[in-house]
Amino acid sequence: AATDHNVDNTTAILREWLKNVQNLYHDVEWRPMEDPQSYPEEIGPKHWPSSRFTHVMKLRQAALRAAREKWSDYILFIDADNLLTNPQTLNLMIAENKTLVAPMLESRSLYSNFWCGITPQATPSLCLQGYYKRTLDYPLIREWKRTGCFAVPMIHSTFLIDLRKEASTKLMFYPPHQDYTWSFDDIMVFAFSSRQAGIQMFICNREHYGFLPMPLKSHQTLQEETENFVHTLIEAMMGLLEKSGSGLPFLPHSQAERLMSFSSTQIFMINLKRRKDRRDRMLRTLYEQEIAVKIVEAVDGKALNTSQLKALSIDMLPGYRDPYSSRPLTRGEIGCFLSHYYIWKEVRGL
Template sequence: MKIRLDLIFFQFLFTICAIKTERIIQYKKVILNSNGTISFEDELHNEIKSSTYLIAVTVQNNAHSLPTFLATLETLKCPNENQKFHLWFIFDKCTDNSYEIFTNWLAKTRQIFDSILMINTMNDKQTKQNHPELESFYFSSNLKIRAMAYALDKKFDYILFLNADTILLNTKIVEILVRKQKPIIAPLLTSSETRHSTFKVISGDEDYQSKFYSLIYDRIKLGCFKIDQVQESFLVDLKHPKISQILNLNVQNKLSDDENFSLFAQDFKIPLHVCNRDLFGYVPDFIKNKHDAFVHMRIEHLLKGPNKTYNEPLKVSDKIDEDLIQKTEKSKLGFDEIYIINLERRPDRRQRIESALDDLGISYKTIQAVDGRQINEEYIKSLGIKSLPDYRDPYNDRPLNYGEIGCFLSHYFIWKEMVEKKYNKIIIFEDDAKFVLGFKDIVKNLMNSINENKISWELLYFGRKIMRFKEEAWNYDVPFYKGYGLVIPAYSHWTVAYSLSLNGAIKLLDPEPLKVMLPVDEYLPIMFDKQPNEYWSSFFPKRDIIAYAIQPSVIYPTHYTGEPSHVSDTENTPILDTNKIEEDSKESSEINFDQNLDKLANNRAHLEL
């Protein structure tokens, strides 16, 4: 009897684990039968499989995002396996080629969907004249009411609202939301920088709003939460008895479509919910430049893999003719060259940063980094590399290692190439550089201001770790742009991203730093005389590089020490034994000297003969 109960218990535990992972979509109720067996009862199966579903999409000059959005739309799974999604697309005052992109795509994907209605708001006046029988709500200024009117008229069971710059990653999103059995429910879709999402909390004081919002947004607590407002993307159960009353809504023009919709729900006491249990996708940051916001969403997606691993780039639909897809004209932001330093054994990092720069429209040259795990004593001797005498890493209390040598050389060889090719200014990115929202616009504007105000510079940090914040000073000759300005940097770490002028590169090379090497991010502060270690600085008498930094940084590392998926490419490499290398060099020199003496003696003997 005890064995049978144990088996039942373990079977039950296994079932619960299965439900928490894969089977939550398939099963609603777990039943433990009297004979010890377990069965499942899906109370919603029949309703879900027999319902009809409409996806309503608002397009407002979304030519930049449509190719990616439509690619995700192709992958969504309709809960009713016997039917397909119905589509309702409204093109609201579009002046770009959004409509052309959509119709081109639709011609090749028509069989994926059921009925499709396309509306162009620029034709509303003509449509009213041609169809006087249509009710006023068919032409409502609130686009969601227009979609609801159509959905209710056609007797759909559910409607999912989307904007054409939304990215859905969960192909089963509709069924997941339907199973929550809420009249109006938004999936949690998050942005990158502005914490914009698909819901709002407006009740209570500011402290309560902030804490409750963070609890949901940051997924500190998982579930479905009652909230004050849904926005942009949400599902509506059209079978709810009070939903049809929305057609009588008196639209307040001062409010957005979503605010009007949420007010209607409150008036009729229809609860609004947001679900954050699953990872559903993204909405762009809420900023004026929609193109920049969408591009930033694409490049941030690359960093949001499981446990902070890298994701594959978001795909654009291959059902759209290439000539219709917007292409950002590439530039070097006014610099002569933009370098990426990448280790050959890190193709994931290379793909990530190259994809990000491609999306940003930035031209670049990828340089294979010197790998500290591949170099050896012979290579080090050939370059005449010696450690700064008695150098000890201040954090790990060890001498210079091969990883730090490889990192220094990777930057050093770029400095040399810059001087050889006489470039006036360059940017160097390490392959873990993460770009802030609006990076390209910020850099362009600040560089223009630097040039206009004739600011002389030789080293310009784009990203760094500030070690002595109180010792820094603003340069007020360069106007702030979107909160970013120019500072005279104090002691700083990191070489994740910086710019050099030709004079700056020459000054970095002049002291022959390979003969007194230390980590490159300790060397740079020495050369603009902000290194607090006076002993290290004493080996470099001329320390007059003109350095500045963009503050706040416009580049950060993708991963920090201790975070999931952080891998150091400099640590865990051999320690440089300078004494051994010097002894080997001395021994080699003595052998060569003896051999030369022997040759000289033989030559003399030959001459005497």
């Protein structure tokens, strides 16, 4: 685990994460670097000057070299902001039996961790050699209209290398291949290395594997990156909770330190006591958005009976029918109304 050039608390978060999970790993190498906090040429924390690309490529090359020296069978590269929600992702990628393969990751747009096309030659006025090229195949794969494992010219962010394959010995992140003339970019340098080694890249979308955030522009801020990542995290978390019914591990922070109520005096969250799964999901979502709430147990419509409704002086409007389904109010809808009514009474101090 390597971290450097930080102006936030990334190092502390990684250190706490390692403290909690390093016992799950055979070996952990920890490489924190507190200074410098930025690159000399950068115009902001989201700007990638050539020195930043070089540094990242050297780190990946060091990881690849270490894996080879340990006689590892595989090495899985995952960007820190990529979220794998399918616990079988590693096994599934190994089962594909490819030298270089990636699980297709989702975002809130068509963006993903692969390209279906690369510009074949430099555009005279722009020199856009080796850049992303739009193809008809890309949306078909990205939207699961075509499923399988597909040969593509570029995978990035999260991918698996099978080090048992002889061809993998020719792969390098750094230095760039001697014939490399494309733009200086880490994923393009590696794609060229793969091509020169005669290794085909593959993207797999047989299942849903996880999520990645949208890339930001060089002028954008860390606050924008935080908001972008929280959106991705909530999407990933919702999918995982729905599948497993369990929460995601997260670092313990003081609620008082993280949570706020904006300008509101109080925010209420209504929840049926018997729906613990929804409560956990909402609390985790609100936690990630740093919103403090008061939990109010909802009135359970299934527990309401006629005598209770009469005691509360609740009567159905004569002839009322739901405008969408043409039916009378259900007990669940009455319970929902009462839940809001009791909050209103509390707010009014009644």
